[in-house]
Amino acid sequence: MVGMVHQISSGSEATKFLSRSRGLSFSWFWFGESLIDLYRAAHVTPQIARIEKARDSSTDEKLEARPSETKEPVSRPMMRILPMAAASSSLQLAALRPRSPFSSAVQLACLDIPFAPCRPLALFHLGSAMHHEQLFGIKPFRLIRKANGIEASAAGNTTTQASTTISQEEALEWVKKDKRRLLHVVYHVGDLDKTIKFYTECLGMKLLRKRDIPEERYTNAFLGYGPEDSHFVVELTYNYGVDKYDIGTGFGHFGIAVEDVTKTVDLIKAKGGKVTREPGPVNGVKTVIAFIEDPDGYKFQLLERGPTPEPLCQVMLHVGDFDRAINFYEKAFGMELLCKRDSPEYKCTIAMMGYGPEDKNAVLELTYNYGVKKYNKGNAYAQIAIGTDDVYKTAEAIKLYGGKITREPGPLPGINTKITACLDPDGWKTVFVDNIDFAKELE
Numbered sequence: 001m002v003g004m005v006h007q008i009s010s011g012s013e014a015t016k017f018l019s020r021s022r023g024l025s026f027s028w029f030w031f032g033e034s035l036i037d038l039y040r041a042a043h044v045t046p047q048i049a050r051i052e053k054a055r056d057s058s059t060d061e062k063l064e065a066r067p068s069e070t071k072e073p074v075s076r077p078m079m080r081i082l083p084m085a086a087a088s089s090s091l092q093l094a095a096l097r098p099r100s101p102f103s104s105a106v107q108l109a110c111l112d113i114p115f116a117p118c119r120p121l122a123l124f125h126l127g128s129a130m131h132h133e134q135l136f137g138i139k140p141f142r143l144i145r146k147a148n149g150i151e152a153s154a155a156g157n158t159t160t161q162a163s164t165t166i167s168q169e170e171a172l173e174w175v176k177k178d179k180r181r182l183l184h185v186v187y188h189v190g191d192l193d194k195t196i197k198f199y200t201e202c203l204g205m206k207l208l209r210k211r212d213i214p215e216e217r218y219t220n221a222f223l224g225y226g227p228e229d230s231h232f233v234v235e236l237t238y239n240y241g242v243d244k245y246d247i248g249t250g251f252g253h254f255g256i257a258v259e260d261v262t263k264t265v266d267l268i269k270a271k272g273g274k275v276t277r278e279p280g281p282v283n284g285v286k287t288v289i290a291f292i293e294d295p296d297g298y299k300f301q302l303l304e305r306g307p308t309p310e311p312l313c314q315v316m317l318h319v320g321d322f323d324r325a326i327n328f329y330e331k332a333f334g335m336e337l338l339c340k341r342d343s344p345e346y347k348c349t350i351a352m353m354g355y356g357p358e359d360k361n362a363v364l365e366l367t368y369n370y371g372v373k374k375y376n377k378g379n380a381y382a383q384i385a386i387g388t389d390d391v392y393k394t395a396e397a398i399k400l401y402g403g404k405i406t407r408e409p410g411p412l413p414g415i416n417t418k419i420t421a422c423l424d425p426d427g428w429k430t431v432f433v434d435n436i437d438f439a440k441e442l443e
């Protein structure tokens with residue numbers, strides 16, 4: 001069976017065969033599923049229960065940093081009870097899930113051929129104590145560089161072998177079509193209540209939600225100017241007992257659009273806030289700005305603008321190679337270069353990158369200071385989270401364009417939200433979060 005899947009999934013013959021089989025395959029699929037139901041009643045559910053039990057008792061099962069978490073991972077056993085219906089849908093998903101995010105041939109091998117539904121059963125027979133998604137052969141692909149593209153092969157899964165080649169162009173095409181949005185920016189604070197007070201009273205943000213994870217000794221607070229399902233927000237992380245962080249020199253500032261910078265600055269002063277640059281126009285452009293600092297020393301640039309749906313409008317990070325950074329965010333992340341400005345008076349070049357116009361969407365501002373190639377990142381600022389429709393394809397595209405995956409795509413233990421994390425060429429971290437899973441988290 002495994003051999004057949006491999007044969008079918010590698011080559012153009014496979015595509016021809018699979019297209020011929022398409023008409024019949026759907027009914028075979030459902031027929032196969034009823035076989036699965038019978039099989040599951042006898043074997044699969046107990047097997048899943050055994051696997052879950054083994055995982056629960058495993059001491060080295062660590063919770064990886066969530067999109068929202070950057071602190072050291074702490075053990076959190078996975079607890080998931082699969083009722084019959086859930087087990088059934090897992091099996092359907094296993095059959096429907098593409099083997100390689102970009103490979104239609106491999107996808108069809110799982111989706112359309114008559115014997116596809118039986119494949120998970122064959123894997124169960126092997127009796128390996130793997131996560132059920134791995135059992136179904138959806139372990140992410142590891143990439144091997146080739147001259148004209150990337151050969152992707154099943155990594156670490158001894159039960160399946162499949163390979164395909166994807167090109168940078170194919171990846172780019174998908175990335176550009178993916179449904180992406182900046183979700184939140186994550187950073188550490190030393191006193192959550194103090195920061196919440198400052199953001200709500202001085203910056204006009206709302207406290208959207210708070211969650212305490214005592215077993216991992218941290219609390220998160222989400223604040224912003226609108227609900228998380230449609231707005232870019234800040235996610236503050238307070239680690240129990242840590243009241244100081246090093247902001248470093250790499251992080252620049254957060255941008256907040258306000259209708260009257262002077263009024264906002266006056267309010268901040270009245271509340272005892274720190275103003276580091278008085279309101280006034282920026283050299284070369286007419287925009288009135290000011291700089292303030294929050295209780296931890298994070299800089300906020302206040303930008304005078306008309307009413308906007310997204311007042312939390314920028315995250316500025318310094319980069320050491322301007323063109324390399326722009327190219328990465330365009331290709332690997334599918335961002336648009338919204339504007340590029342050289343400011344000899346400030347000895348810097350700035351690029352605004354994002355998923356839509358600056359007046360309606362939060363953007364990433366990349367700043368290159370002439371001659372400065374390296375920055376200290378400190379340990380305060382953490383990452384931006386971006387929504388995607390497919391973390392697996394996202395990770396492949398990032399690898400193709402030179403990003404470093406720091407967390408392979410897949411569901412997080414315990415909550416099942418699928419994420420992948422990566423570093424850009426300057427070492428800035430981004431986490432991509434599955435759009436549907438994220439929406440479920442917010443329910």
Ligand SMILES: C[C@@H](O)C(=O)SC[C@H](NC(=O)CC[C@H](N)C(=O)O)C(=O)NCC(=O)O
Binds near residue numbers: 277281346
């Ligand atoms: C509106 C947009 O163009 C700006 O915000 S420019 C503001 C300007 N930025 C820089 O100088 C960036 C380089 C700087 N060396 C850094 O690393 O942050 C700025 O901050 N101007 C200061 C001022 O007082 O206007």
